[in-house]
Amino acid sequence: MPATTSTKVHNFSAGPCILPPEVFQKAAQAVLDLDGSGLSILEISHRSKPFEAIMANARQLVKDLLDAPSHYETVFLGGGASMGFHLVPQNFMKPGGKGAYAHTGEWSKRAIKEAKIAGEAVVVASSEDKNFNYIPKGFAIPGEADYFHFTSNNTIYGTQYKQFPKSVVPMICDMSSDIFSRPVNVSDFALIYAGAQKNMGPAGATMYLFNPEALGKTGRTLSPMMDLANHAAKDSMYNTPPVFPVYVIMLTLEWMKSNGGVAGIRKRNTAKAELLYSTVDRLPIFQGTTAKEDRSDMNATFILKDAALEPAFDEMWKAAGISGIRGHRSVGGYRASMYNALPLESVMALTEVMEEFAKKNG
Ligand SMILES: Cc1ncc(COP(=O)(O)O)c(C=O)c1O
Numbered sequence: 001m002p003a004t005t006s007t008k009v010h011n012f013s014a015g016p017c018i019l020p021p022e023v024f025q026k027a028a029q030a031v032l033d034l035d036g037s038g039l040s041i042l043e044i045s046h047r048s049k050p051f052e053a054i055m056a057n058a059r060q061l062v063k064d065l066l067d068a069p070s071h072y073e074t075v076f077l078g079g080g081a082s083m084g085f086h087l088v089p090q091n092f093m094k095p096g097g098k099g100a101y102a103h104t105g106e107w108s109k110r111a112i113k114e115a116k117i118a119g120e121a122v123v124v125a126s127s128e129d130k131n132f133n134y135i136p137k138g139f140a141i142p143g144e145a146d147y148f149h150f151t152s153n154n155t156i157y158g159t160q161y162k163q164f165p166k167s168v169v170p171m172i173c174d175m176s177s178d179i180f181s182r183p184v185n186v187s188d189f190a191l192i193y194a195g196a197q198k199n200m201g202p203a204g205a206t207m208y209l210f211n212p213e214a215l216g217k218t219g220r221t222l223s224p225m226m227d228l229a230n231h232a233a234k235d236s237m238y239n240t241p242p243v244f245p246v247y248v249i250m251l252t253l254e255w256m257k258s259n260g261g262v263a264g265i266r267k268r269n270t271a272k273a274e275l276l277y278s279t280v281d282r283l284p285i286f287q288g289t290t291a292k293e294d295r296s297d298m299n300a301t302f303i304l305k306d307a308a309l310e311p312a313f314d315e316m317w318k319a320a321g322i323s324g325i326r327g328h329r330s331v332g333g334y335r336a337s338m339y340n341a342l343p344l345e346s347v348m349a350l351t352e353v354m355e356e357f358a359k360k361n362g
Helices: 021-032 049-066 080-092 106-118 228-233 243-257 261-282 307-319 344-361
Strands: 073-077 098-103 120-126 147-151 171-174 191-195 206-210 286-288 299-304 334-337
Touching (some): 021 243, 049 073, 049 206, 049 243, 049 261, 073 243, 080 098, 080 106, 080 191, 080 206, 098 106, 106 120, 106 171, 206 228, 243 261, 261 286, 261 299, 261 344, 299 307, 307 344
Parallel strands (some): 098 147, 147 171, 171 191
Antiparallel strands (some): 073 206, 191 206, 286 299, 299 334
């Protein structure tokens, strides 16, 4: 079954993942010749005028799309969101201070591990008791913490905050797997960070969007490479930035802008998630693995109640041109990742296979 994107398959990969077809086309063209310059995007200097414009445009688009306050800063750094786990305590925790963390899966576990190296990490909420299948609610955040950190969408387990916590201390969020999927009130956050490789671009760059007024308060001596204020002061070019990923991010953000912005994208994401979850709920051979009210619009996790049917189901979806729906190696089952660029047609293709399989095996 042919997909309606430029890719050959219906790509449900959890990341790196599908990007819009026109982004693939423009990026491929720029590898050969950037805007008729005779030079490839891969061979231009990051100090060149064209790249300075690309970087400035990408940084501004982040703020425009999320309607961020004008004084907020955006930088794109290498090192993955995992480096963000380290940067958070470095930039926000006083020596001898503490960070408050909500623990909702593998990525918060790693963030907490980094915080413990810098100082104290207090787990103020956790869903570990039920294998991270829900989002903790109504928890208290200590007023003496230097910051509160949470993961908006748990990529592996398939849970997502539908309402963000309220915090009197600076709030920091890892939005790696749902950035730009829905509107966010940016001024509630001291820092939002996200690896690019799900909703924003290819692997290799991580976006940091932050309130510069929340920085410089810890008294820590920071390496310039770990100092968000330094990167912002140097327009995200303190060192050589990830040139090609930033270019592809810019293209993807332009695509979002011309497709109804974040509000338009959210509408499409909601339609995709509703179709998939209603199919899981209607067909008795399948079962969702997370609390219904906390189901992620991005990563839908489900199982076949009879695991013995998995090989036959796998054969069927693979034959339908579907890719990437096996669950994370640590949880098994299935995970359909429906990031911004995934068309509704791909979800329709998957749900048709599920219907057909249920008819044969129900
Ligand atoms: C929510 C979340 N945070 C952090 C990470 C780690 O990102 P990276 O591999 O870019 O370091 C991931 C990776 O999938 C993720 O899903």
